[in-house]
Amino acid sequence: MSHIHTQAINVGRTPQRFDGLVNTPVFRGSTILANSFKEWEQTKQNGDLYRNYGRFGTATTKSFEKAINDLEGGAGCMVFPSGLSACTHALMAFVKTGDHVLIADNIYGPTRNFADHVLTRLGITVEYFDSTCLAELQQKINAKTSVVFIESPGSITFEFSDVAAISDISHQYAAKVLVDNSWATPLFFKPLEHGADVSIQAVTKYIGGHSDLLMGTATANAESLDQLNQSVHFFGETTSPDDLFLALRGLRSLAVRLKQHHDNGIALAQCLAAHPAVDVVCHPALPNSPDHALWQRDFAGASGLFSFYLKTQDPAFVESFFDRLEFFHIGLSWGGYESLVLPVGKPYRSTSTLPSDGYLIRIHAGLEHVEDLKADLYQALDQAANAI
Numbered sequence: 001m002s003h004i005h006t007q008a009i010n011v012g013r014t015p016q017r018f019d020g021l022v023n024t025p026v027f028r029g030s031t032i033l034a035n036s037f038k039e040w041e042q043t044k045q046n047g048d049l050y051r052n053y054g055r056f057g058t059a060t061t062k063s064f065e066k067a068i069n070d071l072e073g074g075a076g077c078m079v080f081p082s083g084l085s086a087c088t089h090a091l092m093a094f095v096k097t098g099d100h101v102l103i104a105d106n107i108y109g110p111t112r113n114f115a116d117h118v119l120t121r122l123g124i125t126v127e128y129f130d131s132t133c134l135a136e137l138q139q140k141i142n143a144k145t146s147v148v149f150i151e152s153p154g155s156i157t158f159e160f161s162d163v164a165a166i167s168d169i170s171h172q173y174a175a176k177v178l179v180d181n182s183w184a185t186p187l188f189f190k191p192l193e194h195g196a197d198v199s200i201q202a203v204t205k206y207i208g209g210h211s212d213l214l215m216g217t218a219t220a221n222a223e224s225l226d227q228l229n230q231s232v233h234f235f236g237e238t239t240s241p242d243d244l245f246l247a248l249r250g251l252r253s254l255a256v257r258l259k260q261h262h263d264n265g266i267a268l269a270q271c272l273a274a275h276p277a278v279d280v281v282c283h284p285a286l287p288n289s290p291d292h293a294l295w296q297r298d299f300a301g302a303s304g305l306f307s308f309y310l311k312t313q314d315p316a317f318v319e320s321f322f323d324r325l326e327f328f329h330i331g332l333s334w335g336g337y338e339s340l341v342l343p344v345g346k347p348y349r350s351t352s353t354l355p356s357d358g359y360l361i362r363i364h365a366g367l368e369h370v371e372d373l374k375a376d377l378y379q380a381l382d383q384a385a386n387a388i
């Protein structure tokens with residue numbers, strides 16, 4: 001098999017089907033006509049429920065789903081109108097009233113909100129665990145646990161989890177393991193190869209890559225695909241072919257963009273770690289990171305997203321830092337070409353502990369020249385120190 005960077009160029013492309021066009025065009029459509037009564041009946045009989053109506057996707061959808069599925073190494077991929085929608089529908093596929101679900105304490109905040117406000121309303125018990133602590137998983141998992149949902153690394157605080165070990169434990173209880181894999185993308189980590197049942201992408205982030213679309217995917221292994229498929233189609237989710245075209249376009253340059261995000265992220269993490277105003281930098285490539293060994297074992301690279309704690313919580317310092325930055329703009333999301341910075345302060349955690357009492361800041365290292373980015377962080381930190 002070819003290198004995954006080569007695969008990212010070729011997956012999901014069938015130019016011969018589209019008059020030789022390199023890219024699958026935007027196909028818009030709701031009604032898909034059958035040529036005869038017999039053909040109409042056959043599409044139903046083949047169990048091919050998903051070919052006869054636009055809600056189940058057009059050729060643009062299928063190209064993208066096939067591309068992501070091939071990269072993730074799954075049995076099938078479903079696309080969703082946002083990353084959050086992929087997380088929530090994947091959860092709904094595997095739970096029923098009376099079940100217990102275990103969710104990593106460092107999960108993406110809106111996924112946590114969904115579990116707390118929707119799953120609990122359906123009579124599902126939601127419990128959080130520190131996904132870096134296998135003993136805590138062992139202690140909390142039980143015969144009613146139907147889903148273990150993790151994100152590696154965790155949102156905002158970037159702890160890494162041992163997906164293989166978590167999958168082994170969870171499968172002893174017949175629980176499905178869902179992994180939000182948005183940080184790494186399948187180019188840097190493939191959860192299904194490590195035993196997970198479903199791998200989720202916020203396509204909005206690195207795969208889209210240009211801060212101009214919202215989308216998600218869930219890719220399942222063979223044992224989990226039917227349940228995921230059915231449940232998702234019951235909900236009627238559908239994704240715009242125009243956005244899918246953009247996502248396919250983003251995918252083609254993912255490998256080179258990720259390499260630059262990786263390099264810039266590591267350089268910024270190192271430079272922040274050396275600054276006197278900084279307490280802890282949460283980046284797995286730093287040799288003193290508690291996650292360094294696990295990251296090196298499982299991942300092919302780092303993305304440009306990481307965080308750091310200031311030594312202080314001083315509001316004047318914090319405000320001055322953010323307002324003096326020139327190339328880092330304050331904003332949600334990440335994975336685009338541009339550098340971003342997010343004021344976090346103190347992230348909400350219910351079972352795990354944080355490594356610092358300082359103010360937490362999330363950084364997305366974009367594709368700008370790294371010397372400009374380093375200088376920008378340094379001048380803002382230095383001037384903030386003068387502001388107090």
Ligand SMILES: *Cc1c(COP(=O)(O)O)cnc(C)c1O
Pocket residue numbers: 082083084085087108151155180182183202203204205214215216333
């Ligand atoms: C942004 C994000 C999502 C949600 O993606 P949207 O497209 O914004 O809904 C899910 N998981 C993680 C880890 C994210 O960072």
